[in-house]
Amino acid sequence: MNTTIYLVRHGETVDNARQIMQGQTQGELNEQGREQARQVAERLATEDFDAVVASDLHRAIQTAEIIAAPHGLTVVTTPLLRERDWGSFTGRFIPDLREEVWPDDIETEEALLRRAHDFLQTMTATYEGKRVVAVGHGIINKAILAVYASCSMSEVQRMMNAEVRILTTSSVAVAASSGMSTSGMSTASAE
Numbered sequence: 251m252n253t254t255i256y257l258v259r260h261g262e263t264v265d266n267a268r269q270i271m272q273g274q275t276q277g278e279l280n281e282q283g284r285e286q287a288r289q290v291a292e293r294l295a296t297e298d299f300d301a302v303v304a305s306d307l308h309r310a311i312q313t314a315e316i317i318a319a320p321h322g323l324t325v326v327t328t329p330l331l332r333e334r335d336w337g338s339f340t341g342r343f344i345p346d347l348r349e350e351v352w353p354d355d356i357e358t359e360e361a362l363l364r365r366a367h368d369f370l371q372t373m374t375a376t377y378e379g380k381r382v383v384a385v386g387h388g389i390i391n392k393a394i395l396a397v398y399a400s401c402s403m404s405e406v407q408r409m410m411n412a413e414v415r416i417l418t419t420s421s422v423a424v425a426a427s428s429g430m431s432t433s434g435m436s437t438a439s440a441e
Contacts, residue, residue: 251379255370255417256294257394258385259409260305260313261286266411269344273336277309286412287316294414295320300380303373305331305387313412314385330369333387334362359393359403366393374419391415 261283265272279287290313299321304314306327314325337355339347369390373382386394388409396403398417409415 252418252420253374253377253379254381255373255419256297256299256381256383257391257409257415257417258290258313258317258383259388259391259411259413260310260385261290261316262411263309271336271339271342271344271347272309273334273340274307274332275340276307279309279312283309283313283411284316287313290412290414291317291320294383298381299323299383301326301377302383302385303328303331304385305329305333305390307332307387310385310387314383317383317385328369328372330365330372331384331386331390332365334389334393362390362393363397363403366390366397369394370397370417370419 260277261279263272263277263283264280265275265277267280267282294317302314302318302321302323303326304310306329310331311325311327318325335355335357337357338353339350339356369384373384391409392403392406395406395409395415395417398419399406
């Protein structure tokens, strides 16, 4: 049985607008971001969903709660959907980073892709045959799409804020690879 995932990037945040590297900071939607989330909620209001899952970072939870409201669903969170850990680049002005050498404390692409694989595996196992909205972030979503398409991250087109892409997975397609583990999910608390 297939699992259908509506993969969404969170709405625009205060730091997106300021071009600040957010990484795994909580973030806060700005008015534009809340409006983007409302527009996604309106577009998806007539779809049937079994669950709404989000990164455990506030900006993704905010977006997910707006999308979940018309369906009366509680948002479930998972750290598997967290944005890439940008280490000491976190909180810095993005244009200033273009010429800098990447520090060693940034989450590696391999770790990011492993987390993306674990996310797809967990979603497929937990929501087999279901339809799920999953709200993540730009880079983790790109990694998920790369794993899904069996391609490199550089081949995946960047997701814009509040963009939706639909994936259909099965347990066969996301067969467990050796050394890959899954993490649990929990219900989001209102923040």
